Structure formats: structure tokens, C-alpha cells
Amino acid sequence: MIGLRDSVAGRVVLAVISLLVLVFLGMPIVLILVTSFGSDALGSFPPESWTMNWYQQLFADGSRWPAALALSATVAALTTVFSVALGMMAAIALVRSDLPMRSAVYGLVLAPLVIPQVVVALGLFLLFEPAAMLGSPIAIALGHTVLATPIAVMILMATLKGIDERLEDAAASMGAGRLTIARRITFPLAAPGVIAAAIFSFITSFDEFFISQFLSSVDTITLPVQVFNVLQFDVDPTVTAVAALLIAVALVALGLVSLLRRFGTGKQGGLLPVDVPAGGDTK
Amino acid sequence: MAVLAPPPEPVVAAATTTGGWRRRLSGRRTRFGLLNATPVVVYLLILFVYPIFSTLLLSLKGEDGGFTLHWYTDALTGTSLDILLITLRISAETSVISLVIGFLLAYWITRLRPIWAGLVMLVVVVPHFISALVRTYGWIILLGDHGLVNETLMALHVPGAPFQLLYNELGVVIGTTSVMLPYTVLLLYAVMRGVDRGLIAAAASMGAGRLVTFFRVYLPLVAPGLVNAGILSFILCLGYYLTPALMGGPKQTMVASLIDEQVMKNNQWNGASALGVILLLLTFAGLLLLRLVKSVSEAAKNRGAA
Numbered sequence: 001m002i003g004l005r006d007s008v009a010g011r012v013v014l015a016v017i018s019l020l021v022l023v024f025l026g027m028p029i030v031l032i033l034v035t036s037f038g039s040d041a042l043g044s045f046p047p048e049s050w051t052m053n054w055y056q057q058l059f060a061d062g063s064r065w066p067a068a069l070a071l072s073a074t075v076a077a078l079t080t081v082f083s084v085a086l087g088m089m090a091a092i093a094l095v096r097s098d099l100p101m102r103s104a105v106y107g108l109v110l111a112p113l114v115i116p117q118v119v120v121a122l123g124l125f126l127l128f129e130p131a132a133m134l135g136s137p138i139a140i141a142l143g144h145t146v147l148a149t150p151i152a153v154m155i156l157m158a159t160l161k162g163i164d165e166r167l168e169d170a171a172a173s174m175g176a177g178r179l180t181i182a183r184r185i186t187f188p189l190a191a192p193g194v195i196a197a198a199i200f201s202f203i204t205s206f207d208e209f210f211i212s213q214f215l216s217s218v219d220t221i222t223l224p225v226q227v228f229n230v231l232q233f234d235v236d237p238t239v240t241a242v243a244a245l246l247i248a249v250a251l252v253a254l255g256l257v258s259l260l261r262r263f264g265t266g267k268q269g270g271l272l273p274v275d276v277p278a279g280g281d282t283k
Numbered sequence: 284m285a286v287l288a289p290p291p292e293p294v295v296a297a298a299t300t301t302g303g304w305r306r307r308l309s310g311r312r313t314r315f316g317l318l319n320a321t322p323v324v325v326y327l328l329i330l331f332v333y334p335i336f337s338t339l340l341l342s343l344k345g346e347d348g349g350f351t352l353h354w355y356t357d358a359l360t361g362t363s364l365d366i367l368l369i370t371l372r373i374s375a376e377t378s379v380i381s382l383v384i385g386f387l388l389a390y391w392i393t394r395l396r397p398i399w400a401g402l403v404m405l406v407v408v409v410p411h412f413i414s415a416l417v418r419t420y421g422w423i424i425l426l427g428d429h430g431l432v433n434e435t436l437m438a439l440h441v442p443g444a445p446f447q448l449l450y451n452e453l454g455v456v457i458g459t460t461s462v463m464l465p466y467t468v469l470l471l472y473a474v475m476r477g478v479d480r481g482l483i484a485a486a487a488s489m490g491a492g493r494l495v496t497f498f499r500v501y502l503p504l505v506a507p508g509l510v511n512a513g514i515l516s517f518i519l520c521l522g523y524y525l526t527p528a529l530m531g532g533p534k535q536t537m538v539a540s541l542i543d544e545q546v547m548k549n550n551q552w553n554g555a556s557a558l559g560v561i562l563l564l565l566t567f568a569g570l571l572l573l574r575l576v577k578s579v580s581e582a583a584k585n586r587g588a589a
Contacts, residue, residue: 031424122334
């Protein structure tokens, strides 16, 4: 049992269990990254010999992966544009206005996070099937936007709340127009948050499986759907390299976000004593 | 989850009369809000609410177009019912195990120095942002007959090794737990950090033993968070597809897989819709329970304060 005034034995046991749990969380990821460079991509760990073979095969002639990668990137880019645009407006409405029925709107925006994805996917299938839009990258992106928007809204709301509204008021009092304020004050301060929202929207779409699968056709198979099909039906060792690539994309995205956070706060600190002649720029 | 917390209500004048409404709607800040909120609301009504609504309608429509409940009776009998029960069981197992493991890990993190706590949280949070599909694939490699886990167990001469760790319930629960665990740890860590250490010290100073302090002081303080995390991972697990589909055998089919099969293989949209609505109702029940727990614990807190 965990004593709250930790005894030495209790502390050791707790630490050992916790470290095991951390291994449990991290092991599948480390394993894939390592075996993707192993000569036997489906098996032994640590690998007996190393190779770049699987990565080369990804882009070899006749490989199905480049098309899937291109489709996933396209869909994710569209989703990012849609959800950041919708999310920005929603965040402004929720944070910076007297919105009637605010909690209902907030609830609606966040609801896709808790509703089972299979239900959302099924509903979208029923919507797009009669419209003959199955297999359209736009349809898949419209579906992903439902899932990505809540995440974008949460990030952007936090961003807007972090911006001192008095800066905008000050600019307005000095005669800056609304557009000038948005362009010179609000947007520069919000930029790190907007980029973070874009990155998370992109990743949400890039990794999404269920909606992509329901809305896919023979020619439009996203990367995760292709990975799933390979795992379920045919064995193709290049899938390990694809999985490693997906991990790399997520890690790069997370790295970018944490860099932004550091950079963003530094910039905000530097901007606080506003020395921009806000009044001279009212066009 | 922060997601479920009700948003802070903006302080506005009570608008009970029609005149009040009209006055509010005519305010500049109100019009600005409506203008900005409209796109997302319209979007979600068309691509989120309407599709779910049409699922509901389809699940109530018979072959002749009339009203029927027979898709629901189909869904609640035979193999379909078995699959529902399996889904509930696997979700319960997953959320209980993630809760226990998550509790230990989160508690350990609260006792670490800030720099270590930050590092450990990174190990918890990063997997959460990596595709569950990829992590499931990692588990498939790890848990195979010649995977790392079995090889290690055999090297240690554990009797009975190699074990069958894949394509059974054990495999599914291992996989789903690893997906749900980051959520649980994050939720519990947030609650535990909010616990006033002074109360623990007070209990100890008045002579309460470790166990008494733990069960009478600490556990009641974090209990609402525990229930919260448990219900939430249960809900998220109910509609889960990837891991059970890849790591389970035929006996671990979950509702989401059944829906997928009915739509993709059998073209049975009505039946699939009924299953979807059942899943949705179970989710709502969970969310309602979440609300209930919240108001009960708040009432208890108020009573304690009075």
C-alpha cells in the first residue's frame, strides 16, 4: 500500500511499478522506430543487422504508399484550413463577445470529442453516400474537420484568453481601427496559438482512421487505412517503415509546438510595453 | 477532462423577457459574437448533428419504409447482444486497469521533483499524440509468439512461456489500456496536484496512521477525479475499433467492428444505425453519470464547508 508519509520500501515499490508503466507506454513506439531499421522488420528485437531497405522500398516503383501519403497530406492540409478558420471564429465568439446561449454553442463545438467516432463516421457515410461523394478527398476532409475543430477551438480559446484585452482597448483609444488592431495587435500575439492549432488539426486528420475508412473508395485510401489493411490482410514489412514515419511526423509536430510555446511567450513578453505607433496606421 | 467542465458563464444581465432578448441581440458585442459563431454552428449542424439524426431515423425505419423497432430487437438478441456485452466487459476491464495503474503513476509523479515530473509527463503525453494504430502495431510485434515479451519470459525460464498474448481478450485489454492510460494519468495528476498537502500533514499530526490518512483523507479528496477518469475512459473505450479489430480474435469483436462489418460487408445500414444509436445512448448515460458525480461531490464539498 502507498503510505502517504512514504516509507522507503513503499517508495521503491512505487517507483519500480511506475517505471514499468512508463516502459509499457513507450515500448511499442521505441520498438517500431528501432525495428524499422532492422533487416527483419517484422521480428527480432534488437535487430541482428541494420538496413534502410524498408524505407527505400516505400518509394520504389509500384509501391502503394506514395499515393496514400499524398492523399493523407492533402486531406490533412484541407482539414487544417477548414478547422483553423472555423475554430478562430468560434473562439472569438466564445471568448470575446456576449454570445447568447454560449454554453450550448460551447457544448456543441466540443461534443465531437466524446461522441463515439464510429457513430460520427456512420452518420457521415449516410450523408455522403447518396451525394456520391464517397472517395472524395474533400468529403474526407470535411469529416475530419468535425473532429479537428474542437481541438483548434480549445487551443485558440486559451490563446485569446492569454492576450490582454487592454492592449486592444489601448490601441482603439489611440484611434486604431478594428482591422488595424486585428492585424497589428491581436494577430501577432495570437500567431503561436494559431500555428499550434494548425499543427494539431493536421495531426488529427493525418492519423484519423475511422472516418477515412468509411468514406474511402478503391482509389482514395489514406495512409492509416492502408496501414490497417496491410496489418489485417497481407503482410508487408514496409509497413514498419510507414509506422515509423507516422511516429516521426507526430514527434516533429510536437517538437514544433513546444518550440512555439517557448518562442511565443518570449515574444509576448517583449511586446507588452507597446512601442508601436498604433495611431499612425488607421487606413 | 477539461473538455467537460462547463464554461465560465459571462456575466450578463438576466434576459427573461422578450424585450431583454431583443436588447441583448441588438448589442454590438452580441452581434459580433453571433457573426463569428454562426459558421461553426452551421457546419456542425450539417456535418455532425444532422448525420447523427439521420442515423437515428434510419434505425427506426423498416424495409417497407414504416416505423419499426425490429432493428433494435435484432441488436439486443443473439450474437449481437453477445458483442454488446463483450464491449461493455472489455471497456470495464480497460478502465479499471487504467485507473489502478494510472493512479499509481500519477501519484508517483506528484511526489517527484518538478524537473523529473516534467520529464515523466513527457513520456506519458507523447504517446498520446502518436497514432493509436501505430502503437497497436507495436504491441502486435511485441506480443507475438516470438515477440520481445515472450522471448524475455522464455529467457527468464518462466514456466508456461511462450504465452498466447495476441488474438484473445488479454491482448485486446493490453492494447486498449495502453491507449487509454495517458488520459487517465493526465486527469488524475491534475486532481492530485490540487490536493492540499496541509490536510495530510494535519491528519498525520493528529496521530492518524498511514492507512487511515490514505483512506480517510487522501482517497475521499481524489475520489471524484477517480470516478471522472474511470467513466471517461469507459466511454471512450465503448466505441473503440482499431485495437480490438487488430489484436482480438473472433470472440473479442466489439460493437464498432460489428457496425463496420454491417455497413461494409452486409450493406445492412439500418442494423448498423441501431447499433450506433445504442452506442450513443450508452455514451450519454456515461456523460449523465459524470454530471451526477460532479454535482454530488460539489454538494458534499459545500456541506463540508458549511
